[in-house]
Amino acid sequence: MTLQSINIPDEIRELSLATDAADLIDRATKRIEAFMLERDSVTENFVRCDFQLLDQSLSWIQQNHLLTGNRFCELGSGFGVAALLASLRGMESVGIEIESYLVEQASDLADAVDLPAEFYCGSFIPRGISDIVDLGSDVEHVETHEDDVYEEIGLDMDDFDLFFAFPWPGEEHFFEAVFQAGAADNSLLITYRGRDGMHLIRKSSHQ
Numbered sequence: 605m606t607l608q609s610i611n612i613p614d615e616i617r618e619l620s621l622a623t624d625a626a627d628l629i630d631r632a633t634k635r636i637e638a639f640m641l642e643r644d645s646v647t648e649n650f651v652r653c654d655f656q657l658l659d660q661s662l663s664w665i666q667q668n669h670l671l672t673g674n675r676f677c678e679l680g681s682g683f684g685v686a687a688l689l690a691s692l693r694g695m696e697s698v699g700i701e702i703e704s705y706l707v708e709q710a711s712d713l714a715d716a717v718d719l720p721a722e723f724y725c726g727s728f729i730p731r732g733i734s735d736i737v738d739l740g741s742d743v744e745h746v747e748t749h750e751d752d753v754y755e756e757i758g759l760d761m762d763d764f765d766l767f768f769a770f771p772w773p774g775e776e777h778f779f780e781a782v783f784q785a786g787a788a789d790n791s792l793l794i795t796y797r798g799r800d801g802m803h804l805i806r807k808s809s810h811q
């Protein structure tokens with residue numbers, strides 16, 4: 605089983621955003637900024653991604669028919685903007701987040717914009733991944749314990765077609781290892797890499 609890179613062209617930055625996606629991003633950005641200002645302590649693990657670029661990437665993935673199905677999962681969902689953007693595109697969308705106060709924020713935002721994405725509190729790491737302790741040994745910004753949250757969702761990790769994650773720099777390999785171990789053949793993982801933009805891979809049975 606290999607992970608194949610799929611190059612997302614830089615030109616996607618020229619794709620215009622749909623009005624409802626731009627409104628969602630605007631609304632989410634204001635909520636995130638207000639939330640950060642209100643909190644006395646800095647939420648060390650919570651950083652925002654380039655949601656505009658993410659929506660352009662989702663557009664490109666759909667336009668190029670790269671999906672094998674319609675289920676989307678945001679791994680470590682924060683305010684849930686990625687899951688909501690996927691929901692706006694008609695995908696059956698969930699977010700998994702370890703911090704309950706962020707699950708509340710994402711669920712409130714979903715209600716406010718009237719989208720059916722669902723958010724679950726727990727660890728996105730399913731049970732039974734071999735070597736998870738070794739894989740997570742150099743990872744500082746992800747909770748590396750396994751969980752039963754997929755049971756609560758009513759779907760297994762290998763029922764999803766597209767995953768999104770925003771890893772801390774240098775911790776991308778952990779998300780890729782969990783994806784490789786738990787996701788279905790031919791499913792996709794898109795990660796946000798800061799200045800390097802979006803990175804897309806497919807789990808493939810071809811060498």
Ligand SMILES: C[S@@+](CC[C@H](N)C(=O)[O-])C[C@H]1O[C@@H](n2cnc3c(N)ncnc32)[C@H](O)[C@@H]1O
Nearest residue numbers: 651653680681682700701702727728746747770
């Ligand atoms: C960099 S933030 C990204 C938030 C959101 N995806 C975004 O792009 O705006 C990473 C999130 O992953 C969460 N997290 C860390 N380990 C997790 C785990 N094992 N399961 C679920 N969430 C996790 C953190 O609490 C944090 O909200």
